[in-house]
Amino acid sequence: MPTYSRFPVTFVRGEGAWLWDRQGKRYLDALSGIAVCNLGHAHPALYEVLCQQAGQLWHTSNLYRIPPQERLAGELCRLSGMDNAFFCNSGAEANEAAIKIARAVGAGRGIADPKIVVMEGSFHGRTLATLSATGNAKVQRGFEPLVGGFLQIPYDDIDALASLSGRSDIVAILVEPIQGEGGVRTPAPGYLSRLRSLCDDNDWLLMLDEVQTGIGRTGRWFAFQHQSITPDVTTLAKALGNGFPIGACLARGKAARALTAGMHGSTFGGNFLGCRVALEVLRIIEEQKLLSRAEWLGRRLLDTFRQRLEPLEQVKAIRGHGLMLGIELQAPCGGLVPKALAQGLLINVTANNVVRLLPPLILDENQADQLAETVVGLISGTTS
Ligand SMILES: *Cc1c(COP(=O)(O)O)cnc(C)c1O
Numbered sequence: 001m002p003t004y005s006r007f008p009v010t011f012v013r014g015e016g017a018w019l020w021d022r023q024g025k026r027y028l029d030a031l032s033g034i035a036v037c038n039l040g041h042a043h044p045a046l047y048e049v050l051c052q053q054a055g056q057l058w059h060t061s062n063l064y065r066i067p068p069q070e071r072l073a074g075e076l077c078r079l080s081g082m083d084n085a086f087f088c089n090s091g092a093e094a095n096e097a098a099i100k101i102a103r104a105v106g107a108g109r110g111i112a113d114p115k116i117v118v119m120e121g122s123f124h125g126r127t128l129a130t131l132s133a134t135g136n137a138k139v140q141r142g143f144e145p146l147v148g149g150f151l152q153i154p155y156d157d158i159d160a161l162a163s164l165s166g167r168s169d170i171v172a173i174l175v176e177p178i179q180g181e182g183g184v185r186t187p188a189p190g191y192l193s194r195l196r197s198l199c200d201d202n203d204w205l206l207m208l209d210e211v212q213t214g215i216g217r218t219g220r221w222f223a224f225q226h227q228s229i230t231p232d233v234t235t236l237a238k239a240l241g242n243g244f245p246i247g248a249c250l251a252r253g254k255a256a257r258a259l260t261a262g263m264h265g266s267t268f269g270g271n272f273l274g275c276r277v278a279l280e281v282l283r284i285i286e287e288q289k290l291l292s293r294a295e296w297l298g299r300r301l302l303d304t305f306r307q308r309l310e311p312l313e314q315v316k317a318i319r320g321h322g323l324m325l326g327i328e329l330q331a332p333c334g335g336l337v338p339k340a341l342a343q344g345l346l347i348n349v350t351a352n353n354v355v356r357l358l359p360p361l362i363l364d365e366n367q368a369d370q371l372a373e374t375v376v377g378l379i380s381g382t383t384s
Helices: 044-054 067-080 091-108 128-133 158-162 191-202 223-227 253-257 272-287 290-309 336-342 365-380
Strands: 011-015 018-021 026-029 084-088 115-119 150-153 170-175 205-209 233-236 247-251 315-321 324-329 348-350 354-357
Touching (some): 026 365, 067 084, 067 247, 191 223, 290 365, 324 365
């Protein structure tokens, strides 16, 4: 189906942060398959683990115990401070699990029409419930009637949430620590901690969509760890399997007890292949100390961009954390993407006027310099 408008390029091979097309031209990948291939392409250790598991056992279903799934749940809980995990195959499904947890908590309180607070400019997926939770009319248009039960407020606006205090039909808030599709929008410092206290005061679940920010992207395992808070629910997918489809919904406290046997499920979720790959992803990030690397490289890139791009009048803002970077221009700039491609660089433009960079965490310094030079050149060449 013509659900995608694709660029006229076909990649046939990858290695680390490099991709090669059919003609043998080499590209630097500063997008990582949209925050997925955090360890780059064709990582030898991931290849090894995937092939080893493929020769042993792929799938038995969740009717039986799956040891690597149990180990992965343990690792994710250790790294996040959460209590348990439900595994699925995508970010939208991980958010569906979160939404079901909120509804189940509401039902347990006898609330007939429980509400989840969501944010303008958010993105939570393309299933009916997650597109209904998404704060972008373009994602929703044509698919009405939407799933009900979502209350939308402005992002990065504590007062808007505070004004809902005392409403007992609200059970949860669902929010991205940094809005990815919404334009790499970074909220004011302290935003998440203030959301946390409002949720505590009102007995609302704090549900963080870390599908894009999670697994090291911002320089911590989870973006919420920059503010030393713990959510009640957090969702993961994208980078968890480095390209092998796997998602997870992690929960804590009463949220972790909301779904009991028979209330939710997935045929493929948490299978041997996905869980072995994800365990290896976590091991490599830890062993190679890629969190501090992402933080350090990200700061270096941000400094370069601030120095060289901030003075330009066509540049409106430069922001980000770790290797999740956005350069907001005054005017729509989608045309930069094919220009970058022609110069052998993969970037993305989101929210019409934000150049989004999501390079792999294994990017080396020469590659970072090449990325910075090309992006600075491209943006300097635009006019406002
Ligand atoms: C990509 C994304 C999703 C959806 O993930 P899929 O795997 O495409 O379903 C949800 N939330 C956020 C924040 C995302 O970036």
